[in-house]
Amino acid sequence: MKYRPTSFLANAVLVFSLLLLVIVGIFYSGAVSKRSSTTSLHLTQADWQVHDAQGFNAPPPALDSASLPNTWQHAALPLAPPIALLRQASTKTNATLVHTTWLRLSVPGLPSYSGPLALYGARIKTDGTIAVYVNGRLVHRAQEQGPLWNGTRTPLWVVLDTHADNAPVSEILIRLEHTQGTRVAVSSLWLGPVETLKVRYHLRQWLQQELPAILSMAFLTVGIFALFVWLRRRHETGYLLFFNLAVTSFLRSLHFYMGVPIANDWFAWLTVNSLLWLVVVVHFFLCQLHGRQVTWFTRALVGVAGMVGVLTLPVLAVLPNTPKVTPLIYPIAALMGAAVGWVGGVNAWRRSNEGVLVAIGVSICTLLGVSDWLLQNNFVSPEGWYFGAYTNAITFGIFGTLMYRRYVNAIDEVEQLNASLAERLRLREAELEESHQRLREIEQRQLLSDERQRLMQDMHDGLGSTLISAIRSVEQGRMRDTEVSQLLKDCMDDLKLAIDSMEPVEADLLLLLATLRFRLEPRMEGANVALIWDVKELPALNWLDPSSALNILRIVQESVANILRHTRATVIRVATAVEGAGVRVIIEDNGQGFDVAAALWRSSGRGLQNQQRRAQAIDGRVAWVSGESGTRFTLWLPLQRENSVST
């Protein structure tokens, strides 16, 4: 991979993609915010009163507010009476005694509007049924089966039917049942055209429920990706922790958008406990990042989480996971979160920027959780937002950043590694080249030394000894001039053949024989011997190196010399043939022949013995067949030699 300057095309793709997002955004918000000319009515004043009753009752289909006791108190919306948390938790679950909170809102008069009207409120919180009456008629019911997990996050949205009487809305009555000790909360309400209020409703619905759900899903998906990474790379537990974080986080946020009735069941247990687990997982993550041992702290965290987990087990029901008790559990989580943030931040400080980032993240999440807790427990206006749903987004964002950094760094590292590998490879190649060079030099020296030895041997056996005997003979005056001349000519032939053996013959035995003929031609002509050149094409002998070539030349030279010297032949025939796994060089003459066995035994038959020795040296064979009508000499040479010197 190489870095290339961002091309025009890449820029165009980027701009196009962003433009698509912007267009979708504009389209979406444009579709939602179709402004109506009629403004809606903000209802911020109400009368309220609380009744006691025996058990929950289904709301009657019609109800006149005048039938209620006239003990109305005035209140401004949003209404959020303070909760005594400890009392709320300690009250025995007494299903029979139920409070009913009534809210009466009088509508001062709406500008006439022909379209459908809607009633919208950011939040109505109760753990019993919700019923809304308009002009004394029941128009909306919710939570008939008891409180839902996402109840407090679901905005009130009632589209009012237009009735035959077409009477304007004059009064809204809200009936909220709730158990003893708990308190309700009601935001201010809006009444107006559907088109106008839909924007507020959808925005709240989307930000409070849908967007967190999407983010939670995305986080889980990336978590599953991390799991698969871990499956292939078991030693990198960070990926497993990330998966665990995603799952825990997913579990924790399920209750933000699941319309499941609240009960002390496993779902509740998971919902409550996963928050603690989440904190613990983040702590483990931080430990990995800053790499310090905080054993005592880890033990304490795991201990607390484990203890809460056991105590809140639905089967034990020591601490029920109900909204009455959980407000007392969550501060533990907040404390743990703060502690993890603090300990992590301190340990990661100047050691791991990523650790600091995570510590900051966990602190922010803890603050968001605290804000949720305050909202849930009527410490702040019920028109506020549950930001806790976005802890997911923050966790996802921070760990996504970490993953992104890891990923980009990994690519960089791989690239650097590749570059350094290439560099090392280059160095190794250079080294190899150098050592090859040395080897070649050694080989070359060896070759030269072999060659020198070979030539020395040849000079010593042939040229040298012939010259010495010639000098001696001349000095002693035993030789005639013609004899000396002949002897020197022999020496010259020897020398020429030695030189020829060094010429490149390229495995061509025929070329070698041709060279020999070319050298011996003048002597044959001088001896008046006719030469019949009867050679045939031969396969290449790949072992034919200078040393073997000289041996062959000497063998054949000796053979021809013997004929010229000792027989009175008039014709010499040289032939070649392929025979089995070898080739044959045949030299025939029409001389008087000789006794081969005797010649080999005689000391004067050193020439024949030399031929045998030289043939053996190249894995070849020589043979003589001699008779009255001439001699047939055969040199057999193998096509392949196993211990070939030339490689």
Place this chain on the structure above:
Amino acid sequence: MELPATGQTPPLIHVAIVEDDLGFRRALTEAIESAQDIRLAGIAGTRAEGLKLLQSAPTDVLLVDLGLPDGSGIDVIKAAVQQWTSCSVMVATNFGDETHVIRSIEAGASGYLLKDSSPAKIVDEIRSLASGGSPISPIIARQVLARFRQIGVGGASPPITPDETPQLLSAREKEVLELITKGFTANEIAKLMELSTFTVRSFVRRIYTKLKVTSKAEAIYEARSLGLLNE
């Protein structure tokens, strides 16, 4: 054999010698003097004398030794090719080894003479050369074939001037060379190919000329690719 028919007066062959070896010079002089149709026109003993000799009237044959006391005979061969265009240059060599002979042929020589040749052989070679023939040995033939094979394979040399274009061997020329590497003599080849011996020897001369041209073209091409020569 390839002598002109007797009866006619054979044209005189003028020979010049550039050789420092007095023994060989004497052998040469004796061999030439023994022949009716050959005249010794000049003798030089060094490279400088050889180059000076080229200022005089050209001879038919120039015999040059490569190892001269004041330099290489190759220079004399090159100068002779330039100045004595009608002269056939022959290199005198001890062994007729490939390195010396090929180098001389590339420089422009048309033949070579082994120094230990008999007087009859010497005279024969001079006559053959003067009449347009050239000698060759199996190893030289193989080497020449190899040279032309290289050109045939990698012969992508860009066109140079027409007379410098590398030339390829004709089929018959190739056949002659191949038969020589198998050990056949010029006489045998003549019989095999139904030619005269003289034709075979003149084929060899043509091959040498092509080799000279080709090696020159190669040298120019190499020099150009090395940037030694301007376009």
